[in-house]
Amino acid sequence: MSNAVRHSSDNQLRDRLQNLPIMSTMGKPPTIADVAKLAGVHKATASRALNPRTSNQVTPATARRVLTAAKRLHYQPNNVARSLSTSRSATIGVLIPDLTNPLFPLVLRGIEDALGTHGYTALLANTDDSPERTQAQFDALLSRKVDGFLMATARREDPLLARAHEHGIAVVLINRSTDVPLFPVVTGDDSAGMAAAIEHLTDLGHRRIAHLSGPSTMSTGFGRAQAFRQTAAAHGLPPADTPVVECSSYTEDAGAAAARRLFDENPAVTAILAGNDMIALGALDVLRERGLDCPDDVSLIGFNDMRFVDKLTPPLTTVHVPHHSLGAEAARLLLEQFASADRVPKTVSLPLHLVVRGSTGPARAGR
């Protein structure tokens, strides 16, 4: 028998006898084997005692012994080993298109709140709305064996999601959906939001209303544009007076570019309905650029009610989306899916409401 081994068991003996809190400052973290040894039971028994789901398979007395041993050693289960063994990780991957857009931190909070109560952890990845980056982050998360995904990055035709669906990976979509329904999706009721916005504008006397739509490759861009056209028509506004200009992305720059195109071709509009608040920000810049007052010359409505838009000048009228709920509801759906193995892509649509602030006003006669 080697010196090292003898020495080590001497230490253990002494520790057990003296009932000392033992924790080396630098040595490798204790394993379940250490706990088992200290408690005087087999690894397997320790495992059962430590796991809430199986702790009833063990006598209360040994359970306590194991638990106190674990506490004494400051035992922390190695989730990597556990994952390898169970092929589940109690973590879920969250893919967010752009964390710098203030609405997504709220979504994340919703997710974490809903997940935390069930012992799951969120692993967040930012994709910058780049398909390559999305794929890379997806793979990275997958290779870490996340149990499922919460994705706010879907495109209407999304090869990544198609593959994920083929492979039977659990996914819940947030906000954006695919054309072919593959996964459950939690979204806002964009049509209703659009309708409320247009109604507000027509009530104010506007008859020439433009929409700066989000990218048509995304369900939100496409859907809101569609809702815009339908609602406008329903209000008797001819297509010629309700132009739609598509933005290349949901960014301030893209919004500004689209707004310039709009005014070049359609200088007579009296109101703009932006595809989201970022686009609205860009439009607001262009309004200033062209010497147009908001709301006196042109009314402006955003979408999302993201943080800080109430602090703009003028404060932005916008469609409020309950982002926290979006995240929480999606997380709930995912957990539900784990439990029931139910493969029916249900859709949850959350109600939206218009928040009227200072960027909308009566249509001016002269324009």
Added chain:
Amino acid sequence: MSNAVRHSSDNQLRDRLQNLPIMSTMGKPPTIADVAKLAGVHKATASRALNPRTSNQVTPATARRVLTAAKRLHYQPNNVARSLSTSRSATIGVLIPDLTNPLFPLVLRGIEDALGTHGYTALLANTDDSPERTQAQFDALLSRKVDGFLMATARREDPLLARAHEHGIAVVLINRSTDVPLFPVVTGDDSAGMAAAIEHLTDLGHRRIAHLSGPSTMSTGFGRAQAFRQTAAAHGLPPADTPVVECSSYTEDAGAAAARRLFDENPAVTAILAGNDMIALGALDVLRERGLDCPDDVSLIGFNDMRFVDKLTPPLTTVHVPHHSLGAEAARLLLEQFASADRVPKTVSLPLHLVVRGSTGPARAGR
């Protein structure tokens, strides 16, 4: 028994009997053994061929065979297994105090950019500046065997960090540091930033300048306040004219509360230097509340130059902090630490500069 439950178990039974399509669409992902078999080599050889670091130990011909086999099978390495085997995970944990503060997404981007080129992935966790939540997230990440941490959540006395240091866990601090230097830290040169801000104010004729400091439990709050006092003294401003009011947190609400206290006790100040932009936002609200014009009655300076503050009315004068670089530099330091196992907590201090916008103006005679 409810309908729903019966229905669900019927489904399960049917699936099991029919050896269902689920199994066919989602057979387990291929392992390295599958790749090896297809390539006609041993697992270990396949492993060597697949790993860039060891691929030279294998003949080019077999390397190609293995690679193509891997491609044919769409093989994705199981990082959980790899981690268990190597006790390294090529992931690093990132702890962020508050993702809704727009500066942190920038930090994260810096981190990801610096990490990505080295094959590391960031696992992000939001802590809401709550010690409990921070501890929980830290443990969760640790049990997933992250190789190290990037933390922007440090408190001046931080038991969590003390423990982490004892356990020899690799950490690099971002922005905030501990009183006792435990880990490398990347921060902005707050003293210089403060000095620039005060100089700007005195140049404009201000002699009664208040500081709404961040929490003194955080190095940023404490350090900036200290720099404020020193610089003010150096400019010949007496302490009585340069009050410091501490905010309970870096939030708009806390900033507003502090601003109210300030004006109640010290109505004569002509300029406010906020501990960060969020606090400045709160101060701005209070200015409006009290009928004071900014900058005509009171000048206001923020700290960080976070997104959107240029869109306020008035646009906020603030100290710009290079957040992207903060993150990137910290990530670089951490990777460096992996390589050299060097345990000297070096400090990197990045230069800051004042961005003058519309919230600062000449001191008014009457005030």
Added chain:
DNA sequence: GTGAAAGCGCTAACAT
């Protein structure tokens, strides 16, 4: 109720 043993997928000595 508890122990023994196998195995999750991979890497890393150690052979050959």
Added chain:
DNA sequence: ATGTTAGCGCTTTCAC
């Protein structure tokens, strides 16, 4: 250069 073997730390049959 490649095959063999032995784990990494945990869970989970299967015995007893």
